[in-house]
Structures are given as structure tokens and as C-alpha cells.
Amino acid sequence: MTGSFWRYTLLIAGKDLRIEGKSREVLYTMGFSAALVVLVFSFALSNATDPAQGPITAAGVLWAATLFTGTVALARVLDRERENEAIRALLLSPAPRAAIYAGKLLAVSLLMLAVEVVLVMLVGVLFSAEVFAHPGWLALVLLLGTLGFAATGVVFSAALLRSRNREALLGALLFPVVIPVLLAASRATACMFDPLAPDLEPVAFWVRFLLATDVIYILLGLWVFAPVVSGE
């Protein structure tokens, strides 16, 4: 049972990533909008001169851009299942609903992480942030933050598949739920970007917080995904 769960998860994630590999639609649109968000913040905050606020601003911009562009990935990856009623075929397939959720979660997270690599470098250049001071911790925070975001996002965007105003609603419903993730990830990132930070104790605290949030959100997602999509 567990073996087939992982097999279906990888199959579904692989299918989404193969489609993306051919069209590169999500990666390009997401990458471009992410760069635009960072640039907009960079223009808007160009007069901010307090060097002490630099790492906090850079971390905030990085995570705000991740949040906005993550919704693009979520909407598009789930939207593909609407075309030609592919969602029905997917739900009628022998794949357990939890594996469909896990597969989508994996695909969305990997796409987001790919764009975040570009985002980190852009933030480093435009905000003069020490982005590679602690690469291991940064990778961990990016991974956990992205997983927490995608864990809730997949549930809501799947539930909104049939809704006419899903673009407007997705952000309105998703952002309040993912703010704890955003808060923890941006606090940890700000501490990592700060060359004057005395130690990484706050990073370790926020990583533990992110880990706990991720576990709760993923378990909740696995639990509610089946009844949420049952009417599709």
C-alpha cells in the first residue's frame, strides 16, 4: 500500500513535470513575474537608506515574491486538469486521492524551488544581501517554506477548479493560512542575511516552527483532499 502510494505520487508529479518540461509555460511566466515583483519592490524601496533594515527588506521581498508567484504555479498546475476534463480521469484512476495530492504537492514545490534559485540571486544583487552566507540553512528554509505554502495551496486550488472567480479567491483564501509560514521563513531568512547577527539560534527556532507547521499542513492536506475534490 505504502509502496503504491509513493509510486502513484511520483507518477503524478512526473507527469506534471514532463508536461512542464515540454511547454515550460509555468517556469517562464513564474520566473518573469517573480523578477518583476522583485524589481517593483526594488524601485519602491530604492530610497530606503537604513542599512540595519537591509536584511529584513531583502528577506521580506524574497518571500513576498515567492508567495505571489507561487499562486501562479498553483493555479496553472491544477488548471491543466480542467482541460478536457482531465481531472475526472485522474480521480477515476486507481491512484489514491492522497497520492494525487502528494504528487501535485511535489510538482508545485519543485517548480517553485527552481524559480526561487533565480529569485535568491536577484535579491542578492538588487538588495546587496549576503544570500550565500549560510547556503545549507537557506536551502532548508526555502524547502520548508515552499512545502508549507504548497501544502495548503494544492488543497485550495483543487477546490477552486470549478469556481468562476478562482484567481481572485485563491489569494484571498490562501494568504491568511500561509502567513505563519511566510512569517517564520522571512524571519529565518532575515537572520541569515544579516552579517551582524550574533548566532543562528533564531534560525534554528524558526526552522523548528516551519517543520511543525509543514507536518500539520501536509497531514491536514492529505486528510481533506479526498472529500474536497470528491464533487469534481
Place this chain on the structure above:
Amino acid sequence: MPTTPAPTSTRFLAACGGAFLLLFLACLAVAEAPLESVMGLVQKIFYFHVPCAWLLMLSTLVCAGGSIAYLFRGSERGDRIALSAAELGVLFGMCVLVSGPLWAKAAWGVYWQWEARLTSSLLLWLMLVAYVLARRYGGTSARRLAAALALFAAVDIPLVYFSVRFFRSIHPQTTVVSTLGPGMRGAFWLSLLSFTGLWFVLMSLRLAVENAQARIVELEVLLDQAEEKKS
């Protein structure tokens, strides 16, 4: 069709009378409670703020319970309870978010601080607002979508309650109630009880409206079926 006491039934009117009598007594007790030595009159916001915060959490819990019943057992009644509770959560959450800053301005010198208890309470309220928005504008899948949201909102409750212990917080601790003086403690518990009574009255009224609406839809379907048979 599940039955709740009709808003005009004797039982319901007696419950209403009891709740309002309790509220009146709580007002008297709060007025009579001694003034706190440091904060003075502003401290009396406490008798309003804490019961509202408790009802925000209770509403979220009931909303999550109703949502579980709807999502996993298809209970229509659970769905109606969840919607009614979410709306009350928005109402009492607004009371918390207005009364808190009034107290904070006097105690901390600022209306708002980005600290754990305030942030998590605001998030909980935002999630309930999102629930109501989803119900109104979510289209065909609104009920399942909102139910899922309610479960994610319920996760925030322990964070709100324990935030003052986990994080460095300037918000008064949850243990503050046990440190209240004798005159204050009675007024506080009476206030909490009367607000909870008010919550039950409002919940019954809102649920009665939801039940009536469901009944109207049911009757419309029956009418359509009867007309189809005739023709």
C-alpha cells in the same frame, strides 16, 4: 429536517431572557468591580475583551467541527452550523480586534504591536473572513472549499492560546485570570458566562435562519417536481 427551537418558542424566549438577565448582571458586576491600581478604568476592557476572544476560539472550533461533519459525513446540518459559527467568529473577532488596541494604547502606548498573540488572533479572524467570503463567492464548490479552510483555521487556535508561552510576548499571560482580586474574579466569570449565553442565543437565531432557508429550497424543489408531474 433537523429541529432547533423556533425563535418564537417559549423555550427559546426563556433562554433569551436568561442570557440577557445574565448580561445585565454582568454589567452591574463589572461596574462594581474594583479599579485596577495601575491601569484604572481602562482595565475594565478586560471583562469584554477576554470573553470575546474566548468566543472567537469557540466559534472557530464549532465551525471546524461542523465542517468535519459536512466533509466526511455529508451532514447538511454540520455545514449550516459551520457557517453560523464562522459568522459569529467574524463578529466576536472584530470585537477582540477593536477592544484590544484600545487597551493596548493605554497600556503600551501604541494601538498595535506585531507580537505573537495579536498576530495569531488577527490571522484567525482573517481566516474566518475568508471562510465567509468563500461561502458567498466560491461558486459550486464553495462549501467544500470553506470546510477545508475551517480545518486550517482550527490549527491556529492552539497557536493563539499558547503564543504567549512559546514566544517572547508583551501580551498578558493566560494565567492572569488566576491572579485577579476577589471582586474582579466574580465579575470576570459572570461576564464570560453571559457572553457565552449571548453566543448561544445568536447561534440559535442564525441557525434558525439557515434551517428556514434550507427548508425553502427543499419546498421549491418539491413544488417544481409537483408541477412537472402535473404537466
